[in-house]
Amino acid sequence: MRDIEELCNMMDPLTVLQESDTGDLCDTEDGDDEDRERHEKLLHDAGGLNMAGISHTLRTLSDIILRVNVHIYERExxxxxxxxxxxxxYxxxxxxxxxxxxxDRYQNRPKIxxxxxxxxxxxxxxxxxxGRHYWDVDVGGSDKWIVGMSYPSIDRKGLQSLIGWNNKSWGLVKKDxxxxxxxxxxxIHLPINIISNRIRIYLDYDAGRIVFYDLCDPIRYIxxxxxxxxxPLHAGVWVxxxxxxxICGGNQKM
Incomplete structure (x- = not known):
């Protein structure tokens, strides 16, 4: 499944398939001739497909796989x-x-x-x-926003403190x-519009993944x-x- 996820994230999936013809396939045992022939036929057939069709199919697979992962691993x-x-x-x-x-009122909290x-x-x-975790953020009350995750060692002032503008945080941004x-x-600008007012952030810490979803119906991978x-990672918001x-969660069931 993770091999498929990596393939779905590639810019040129057909090139990856072709490269595999001289890579992993060469390591098969002598008794696996039939498997090799099936792989070679698959590669031959893929050559007749247009790139738009392949990319669309892989994006769809990626969407399904990542959505299934959330439903399998997380309950609440x-x-x-x-x-x-x-x-x-402020x-x-x-x-x-x-x-x-x-x-518009200074909160007068201590400067720490x-x-x-x-x-x-x-x-x-x-x-x-x-572990694996998820939560939702309702962004409907703001025209510009950032949601994401950050290390606790992120700077607290200057441009380097903004979520995503440093190597210690990751963000999904709406701007203009x-x-x-x-x-x-x-x-990386996204060629999509987020339809709903709710974003899901999914973290698989051990696998090193942060995934964003649009909680429209059906849920859509971003x-x-x-x-x-x-x-350690903390959730973060910018308003x-x-x-x-x-922030929504705690008593929400999948």
Whole structure:
């Protein structure tokens, strides 16, 4: 399954299939001639398909596989709470620590090293260093937003503190009615519109994956980050002027 996921993420899947003809297939045992012939026929038949058809098929497979993974491995959304000690002083955090909203009033919280000083952001109080987890964020109250994940060692001021604009965080961004994913300051614009107001973030820490979904009906896969994590991960949100975001989870069933 993971080999298929990697194939679905390739820019040129036909090239990958062709390369496999001189790679893994050459390692088969002498008694596997029939398997080799089937693989060769598959490669021959693939050569007659157009790239648009292959890419569409693989994207569909990727969508199905990633959605199935979530349903198999997770039963209940994580009960994510925002850490007020990380919240910017113009970011209001609700009493249940689920809603982050822009405020025109200075919150007068103490200036401590954990607090964001440049951007209206907050991290979760929970951190994850193993296992599979997911939660949802309602982004309907904000025209511009970032949702994602971050190491606790992220900077707290300057451009390097913005989620996704450093090598310690990963973000999904809505800006000017466009969407992108970003890590280490390198963004990839997404050729889609997010239909619903709710984003699902899925983390498989041990496999090194952060996956974003649009919770429309049916649920739609957006993008995957793949890496090797070196620190615990916190959920993170950034709110634009006048906006608010709500974290959903804790009593949600799949």
């Amino acid at each position: 959304a994580e009960d994510i709470l925002l850490d007020v000690n990380t919240a910017h002083n 970011l209001h955090v609700s009493g249940d620590r689920k809603i982050a909203s822009w405020s 090293p954990e607090r964001f000083q440049g951007y209206l952001q907050a991290l979760s109080s929970q951190s994850f260093s193993s 009615k466009k969407y992108l994913v970003i890590h280490d300051g390198k963004g 993008r995957t980050f793949t890496t090797t994590f070196t620190e 634009w002027d006048g906006g608010k975001m709500k």
